[in-house]
Amino acid sequence: MIKRVHFNVSALPYILVAPQVAITIIFFIWPATQALYQSFLVEDAFGLSTEFVWFDNYKELMNDPYYLGAFKTTVIFSILVAGLSMGVSLILAAMADRVIKGATTYRTLLIWPYAVAPAIAGALWVFIFDPTLGIITYIFNFLGYSWNHKLNGDQAMLLVVIAAAWKQISYNFLFFLAGMQAIPKSLIEAAAIDGAGPTKRFWTIIFPLISPTTFFLLVINIVYAFFETFGIIHAVTQGGPANSTQILVYKVFNDGFVGLDLGGSAAQSVILMVIVIILTAVQFRYVEKKVAY
Amino acid sequence: MAEVHINQITKSYGNDQIIHGIDINIQDGEFIVIVGPSGCGKSTLLRMVAGLETITSGDISINNQVVNTLEPKDRDIAMVFQNYALYPHMSVFENMAYGLKIQKLAKSEIENRVNNAAKLLQISDYLTRKPRQLSGGQRQRVAMGRAIVRNPSVFLFDEPLSNLDAKLRVQMRLEIKKLQKRLKVTSLYVTHDQVEAMTMADRLIVMNKGIAEQIGTPMNLYEHPQTTFVAGFIGSPAMNFLSVKTKDNKIEIPVSGKILDIKTNIEQPEAILGIRPEDIEIVDSNSSDLKLKVSAIEPLGADSLIYGNSEGFNDDLVVRVRGKTEFTEGDTFHVYFKREKLHFFHTITRKRLQAVA
Numbered sequence: 001m002i003k004r005v006h007f008n009v010s011a012l013p014y015i016l017v018a019p020q021v022a023i024t025i026i027f028f029i030w031p032a033t034q035a036l037y038q039s040f041l042v043e044d045a046f047g048l049s050t051e052f053v054w055f056d057n058y059k060e061l062m063n064d065p066y067y068l069g070a071f072k073t074t075v076i077f078s079i080l081v082a083g084l085s086m087g088v089s090l091i092l093a094a095m096a097d098r099v100i101k102g103a104t105t106y107r108t109l110l111i112w113p114y115a116v117a118p119a120i121a122g123a124l125w126v127f128i129f130d131p132t133l134g135i136i137t138y139i140f141n142f143l144g145y146s147w148n149h150k151l152n153g154d155q156a157m158l159l160v161v162i163a164a165a166w167k168q169i170s171y172n173f174l175f176f177l178a179g180m181q182a183i184p185k186s187l188i189e190a191a192a193i194d195g196a197g198p199t200k201r202f203w204t205i206i207f208p209l210i211s212p213t214t215f216f217l218l219v220i221n222i223v224y225a226f227f228e229t230f231g232i233i234h235a236v237t238q239g240g241p242a243n244s245t246q247i248l249v250y251k252v253f254n255d256g257f258v259g260l261d262l263g264g265s266a267a268q269s270v271i272l273m274v275i276v277i278i279l280t281a282v283q284f285r286y287v288e289k290k291v292a293y
Numbered sequence: 294m295a296e297v298h299i300n301q302i303t304k305s306y307g308n309d310q311i312i313h314g315i316d317i318n319i320q321d322g323e324f325i326v327i328v329g330p331s332g333c334g335k336s337t338l339l340r341m342v343a344g345l346e347t348i349t350s351g352d353i354s355i356n357n358q359v360v361n362t363l364e365p366k367d368r369d370i371a372m373v374f375q376n377y378a379l380y381p382h383m384s385v386f387e388n389m390a391y392g393l394k395i396q397k398l399a400k401s402e403i404e405n406r407v408n409n410a411a412k413l414l415q416i417s418d419y420l421t422r423k424p425r426q427l428s429g430g431q432r433q434r435v436a437m438g439r440a441i442v443r444n445p446s447v448f449l450f451d452e453p454l455s456n457l458d459a460k461l462r463v464q465m466r467l468e469i470k471k472l473q474k475r476l477k478v479t480s481l482y483v484t485h486d487q488v489e490a491m492t493m494a495d496r497l498i499v500m501n502k503g504i505a506e507q508i509g510t511p512m513n514l515y516e517h518p519q520t521t522f523v524a525g526f527i528g529s530p531a532m533n534f535l536s537v538k539t540k541d542n543k544i545e546i547p548v549s550g551k552i553l554d555i556k557t558n559i560e561q562p563e564a565i566l567g568i569r570p571e572d573i574e575i576v577d578s579n580s581s582d583l584k585l586k587v588s589a590i591e592p593l594g595a596d597s598l599i600y601g602n603s604e605g606f607n608d609d610l611v612v613r614v615r616g617k618t619e620f621t622e623g624d625t626f627h628v629y630f631k632r633e634k635l636h637f638f639h640t641i642t643r644k645r646l647q648a649v650a
Contacts, residue, residue: 190439193392
């Protein structure tokens, strides 16, 4: 049992938490409530008439092939982004863990992408893969492969996945490296004496021991792919071609601010809100407790 | 079963040389303890034998095969670490079986070996537990078990008992010693604890600043220390040292000016006299070598330590007496040095002088 300290009743604690509560209410609770309310309304594009329609917006979404398509796109996108960025950063961290000379430089360089704004990261990759100007496209053409993400949906998806994963690699790398460095050196040495080579050691000792980190990063990366990749999508493909990279967050924006279907857009954001609440709950429930040993 | 030969081994990190050419020949089945203060290079030496550190120059051979460039796994060794280094995500059984699985032994063989080792170490009841569910002593046994199941040629121990409490340490050191005698596996054991070193070793290596000061049986080192470092390191409390004048083949004790009735052939005008606390007797003034004033008393139960001082001495002289002592602080008393127990060392080289003719 945690021993609780009792204070005399006074206004001070309330005053101290007031700013935090105010911020939470103004920036989180209020907009969320607004979204919830708006998701029950149908409004014309000019905002002249509003009608309360209960769950009609949700029903419509559930029957909308485009929305369900966006859901599927999001799931594929998240799995690819989480898989790619975690896979690459795991390899980088495993190698950085063994580096002795120039380790600091190596690590610092790997952290840079995290400091790049999503839209800039997107623009960067757009340039590299531009169908007419891009250097990679040029190489592809040279090798006889035609790259045009403005026409080819799969290529567009691949490009946003690369851009989004690239940005997240730094973050994952830091956590993986920290996790690996927390493993006592003598464990690795003991495994080496027991006859395990570097690869065997990684999969039987290091990887199981960083599993709490891996699980934490999996949740973080899915949340990232779901909610924080708007800037990249917007800069790279704007959801196209033919909605092939339209993830849920992007569709909220597109339907609400381009299509001016505020009710439908609000309903979509409420669904996203529920998803993020579930993911956060999972994270709190398991990341704190789930330790493999 | 193996002989281990360490031949002119050195180790440098950049320009810092930390091991300066060590030679050791270890017989088959011998229990060798490397002892020294922290930073003397003893762990580094052990890790070079294990293959966890590279060798700057020299050779290490196990079973007459030079192993300098071999990976740890190819050296046929097993190592017990100070922090046990048990795999926290594996059960006791899996910990002990890990190396065997990598060797791709048959499942029945693995079970056989692990169960036998577990029985030997009395940990059969804990095989399904995770290391965190074990006490320090039990973890220590698992670490031993992991070494035993592999049937290595050489056991390496890196301060395996220093994380245990005092009582358990005494118990475990006896068990390790017995186990080693039973298995007859050549062992190399590193410790900073001279009691552990004395009690366990067949032969002892005292290391200081990257060199082996002396190699020999514990009693040999105790009775004939070759340097002041060994003399001071082996034995507790440490040997007392006095600067003495030597003239006309006689030895003069400072302060009291007493001329000892022994002949010497020391050529230098000065030498260091060493005498262990247990080799000093308390006597009456007639046969006194030195008069001291009590500065502190430490009762140990079976023995008492009397710290005596005299003007002109930097350090207290320690005297060990049986049982308890009647003296209190400030009392004066006379001491006599047992002549046959005197050690003499060179003032500069700190090496032993064969003083008595």
